[in-house]
Amino acid sequence: MNRRKFLRNSIPLATLIPGVLSGYSVKALSANALMQAAMMPAFETDHVLVIVQLTGGNDGLNTVVPIDIYSNYYNARNNIAIPENKILRLTGINNCGLNPAMTGLQTMYNEGKLRILQAVGYPQPSFSHFRATDIWMTGSDSNVVLDNGWAGRYLNTQYSNYPNGYPTTEMPDPLAIQIGATTTLTCQGPVVNMGMSITDPNSFYNLVNNVQDPVTNDAMGYELNYIRNIARQTNKYALRIKDAALSVPQQVTYPTNNSLADQLKIVARLIKGGLKTRIYMVSYGSFDTHSLQVNSTDTSTGTHANLLGNVSNAIKAFTDDLAFLKIDNRVMGMTYSEFGRRIKSNSSGGTDHGAAAPMFLFGKNVISGVSGTSPAIPAVVTVNDNIPFQYDFRSVYASVLQQWFCVDKTDLQAIILKNFQSLNLMRNTGCVMSNSGLDGDFISIYPNPFVQSTTISFTTTGGHTLIQVINNQGQLIGNLVEKEYSTPTTDKVTFNGGILASGVYYIRFQNGATQQVKPIIKAQ
C-alpha cells in the first residue's frame, strides 16, 4: 500500500479546457501529460466496486416507501401506492421501508449490509433517458457535456498509461469489466475506454444473452469462424478471464430467470478467481414503468415489484456468495438509475420520468443505515412535482472513491471535477477517513412562508459550506452561499425570492459530510 508519490508528483493534473458552445459549457479533459506516467497503479488495493445500473428510471417512491408521510405518499399515487401494512420494515427505522418484493434487501439491511441514500440526484435534472444516463455515467453537471466517465477518470489516475503496454505484471487484468455487449461511458477515460465488455460466447453467452450468430456452413462461415478464433486468441485478457471463471467450482445458488443474478454470479466468480479488476458494471431493466407498474388488484405486486424482487434477490444471492467465497471484505456494490419517477402517478397505473431517487450501497463494509429523510411530498401534488435531491450523486461517487479506493483530495477533484460533500458510507477500508456527517438541525428559516425575502440562519462546522435553493421540480434556482469558513461559525443569509412564482421551494444546506433540506413556501 505504498502510494507512488514519486511518480505522481512529476505529472501535472489533467487540465480542463473549458469552452462554450451554444450555451453549454463543454469540457474536454486533456490527458496527454498523464500518459507519461508509469504503468503501476497509483494506489494498490484489492477493493472492488460493483455498479448496478437499473436502466429506465426506477420509481424510487415505490422502492423505498415513506412511512412517516404515508398519507401524502398515498394521496399522490393512490392507484399504485404500496399498502402501508405491506411495506417491509427495517430494524430501527421508522420513517421508511422497502417494497414488499425486496425481502432480500430487507434481510441485508437488518444484517447491517445495506445503506439507503434517500433522494439522490443533481440540480437541473434531465428527464431524457439518454441525457440523464450520460450525466450519471460522466458525473457532469446537467448543462455540461463530458465525453468521459467518472470511473474512467478514476482509473486513469491509477493506470495513466493504459492501454500502452498493458497487460502488465502488476495489472494483468482489465481495469474494469462490463457484463454486456458494449463498454459504456462510465469507464470511458480521457483517451481510451478503460473498460472491457465480456462477450466471450463460450463462457458467457448463455449467461448474459450476448447473442453471437452461429456461422453458416459455407465459405463465409468458414472465414468468419477463422476470424472469430483469431479474435479470441488475440484478446489479451480472454485467457485470464476464462481461467478466473473456471477456477471457482462452487458458488451459492442464485435465483434463476434473473439476468441480474446471472451477471452478478459471473462477477463473483471473476473476483474470486483472482482478477485484479477494480470495477464491474452490470445492468438490469427496463424500469421505464409508464403504465401498469402494479397489479391493480394488489399494488404490492406487478411489473415493478417483479423488477425490484429480481434486483433484491440477485443482490442478496451475490452478497451471500461473496461471504461464501470469503471475499466479502473486498467487495461493495452500488445501484443507480438515471432518474426516479414522478411523485404523482399517471392514470395508466404508471409513473413518468422524474428526478431524485434512492440509491443502495451494499456489502460487508458498508455502514448500514438510511441517509436523509423521506422525500418531500406535498399534501397536494401536481403532475410536474418532483422530488428535490438531498444528496448529489457525485457526493456518493466521491465518497466511495475516497473511502473505498482511498483516492486523495487532489485526485478526487480531477475525477469528480468539483468539491462535493463527503458522506460517511464505508468502514474498515484502510483509508484515512474524513469527518462523518452530523445529525441535527443546522438551518432555520424566518419568515416561512415568505413574500419578498426570508433569512436563513445556519451553523457550519467550518470548511466548504453550501446553501442552495431548489424548486419543486428539483431544479436548482441558485446558490445562496458557497464559501470556505475557516472556523465553526453561525451565519445568516437573506434570500430575496420575491420574484419567484408562489409555491414550495427547498433550502439545501451542505457542510462537509452534513446536509439538510428544508421546504420554504413563497406566498403572494
Next chain:
Amino acid sequence: MYRRAFLTARIPAKRAPFKRLPGQMGLVPYAGVWSKKEVQHLLKRTMFGSTSTDIDFFATLSLQQAVSQLLNPTASLPNPPINDYNSPTFIDPAVAAGSTWVNNPTADGTINSYRRSSFKKWWTGLMINQDRSIREKITLFWANHFGTETNDIGTSHYVYWHHNLLRQNCLGNFKQLVKAVTIDAGMLRYLNGYLNTASAPDENYGRELQELFTLGKATTVQYTEADVKQAAKVLTGWRINGTTFTSYFDPNTHDKTNKQFSAYYSNTIISGKNGSAGASETDDLIDMIFAKEDVSKFICRRLYRWFVYYNIDSYAEFNIIEPLAQLFRQSNYDIKPVLSTLLQSQHFFDAQNKGCLVKSPVDFVIGCLRESKVIFPDAVTQYADAYGMYNYIYGWLTSMGQNIGDPPNVSGWPAYYQAPQFHELWINSDSLPKRSRFTDTMILNGYTRNTKKIIVDAVALAKTLPNPSDPNALINDLLAIIYTVPLSVSTKQTIKQQILLSNQVTDSYWTIAWIAHTNNPADMAAYNIVNTRLKQLLQYLMNLPEYHLS
C-alpha cells in the same frame, strides 16, 4: 536483387467442398434478383468499400450497365504526384512545392526518398478518392502481380512510371502489358534486367517472367531450368540510360545466338538477331509463352482469387477458370471481357461466394474511410494537408501488413499465393487489434494535423441513411452498407437495445433523441446524445469479426 519467394505449396489446400446448390451454372449470366444487396456485393469486390451514394447510383443501372461502368472508367488518368516535401530544412532544387516531380528525374538519394514517399501518399489518396470504377482495385491487383518494390527500385522516377504503366494498362491487354513491363525501366532495375548481358547473363527476370508473371506454377507448367537460361539470353541487351532515365536496347550486349527451348514450348527456337532487331526477340519470347494455355489459366485464377474467393475447388476450376481462360485466349488476352463475364456471372453472385473475402488492409482501411464518408482536405487546393493525411493512412496500411508499393517480395503479398490460408493471412494476432484500433481511432478521436481533422462524423453519416430516426431502420440501413455478413434479428435487437437505446426497450426514445437533434442541430447536448451512441454503434460493428469480410 534476387528475392524469389520461398514457395512451398503448388496445390490448393484440401478441404471438404461446400455443398453446391442445384442451378449453379458457372459462367452463365446472372439472372437473379438485382437489388441493392447485389449492388453492394459487386461494389465491395470491385472498389474499396461500397458507399451508400455508390450503391444508390449503381442500383439505378442494370447489372450489365453497372459492370460496364465499372470496367470503363470515364475519368482520365489522375494528375501525377507532387512535391509535398519541401520544408525549412529541405528544398527540392528542381521542382517547386505543389508541382509534379515525375518529369524531373534525379539520382539524388535524398530527393528520391522524399519522392517515393510522395508517390505512396498520392497513391493512397487516389484510392480514397477513387471514381466509380474498378480502376484502383485492378491497379493494385497488377501492382501485387508484378510485385515491384519501391525501396529496391530506389529511383522515384522509375517507381512512378512503372506504376503509371500498370495504371494505364490495368484494363487493357495483358500481353501488351507484359511486353511493356518487361522493358520498363522500373522492372529492369527491380529484377536486374539492366544487368543482363551476353557476357554476364542474369536469369532473374527470365525466371520470374515465366514463374510469377505469366505461367505460374501449376503442375501442368513444365518449363525447365534450361528454358529459364534461354529466356534470359533472349532478354539480354535491355539497359537503362542513366541520363535520360529511360530504357533502351543495346545490341552490343545482346546475346545473338539462337535460343532453343524445351518440349514444353514445342522445342521452339528463337533465332538470334543482330542489331536493333535483337529487341524483337523479346516479343518472340512473349509470344511463345502466351501460346501456352497455362498463362490464361494462371491469370484467371489470380483474378478469381482477387475478386471472388481464394479457394478454387474442382468445381470452380472446371466450370469457371477453364471457360474464363478460354475466353481470355479468344479475346487475345484482353482483360475486360474476362472481368465482364466473371462479374456478371451466376457464380459471382452465388450465395456461396458472398461475404467470404477477407478484407486486405487496403480494402479494410480505404473501405472504412469511404463508407464512413470521412472528408479529407482537397488534394489540389490543400495538397500539403491532404498528403499529410494520406501519409497517416498509408502508415496504417503498412502497420497492418500491406505497405503499398513495397510488397514483401516479387511474389506480392502471401495472401494471394500462400496456400492453404491465402486471404486469412491478413488476419493474425498482430493485425487484428490494429484493425480495431484503426476504426476506433477514426471513430472516436480522428487524426488532427495542422488544425485539420479527419474523423468519422457519425451523425452526418446517419443523416445519409433513409430513415435514421427509426433505430431498426438505422441499423439495417447501416449494415446494408458496411456488412456483407447478415446479422440475425436477435443480434440486431441486442445491438439496438444496448447501444442506441441505452438499454431501454422503447424505440421511440431513439426517435425522440434523433428528432431533438435534427430540430435543433446547434443544441450540443442533443447532438451529443445521438453522436455518442452512433459512434458506439459504429465502433461496435467495426470491431466484430463480421466486419472483416466482404
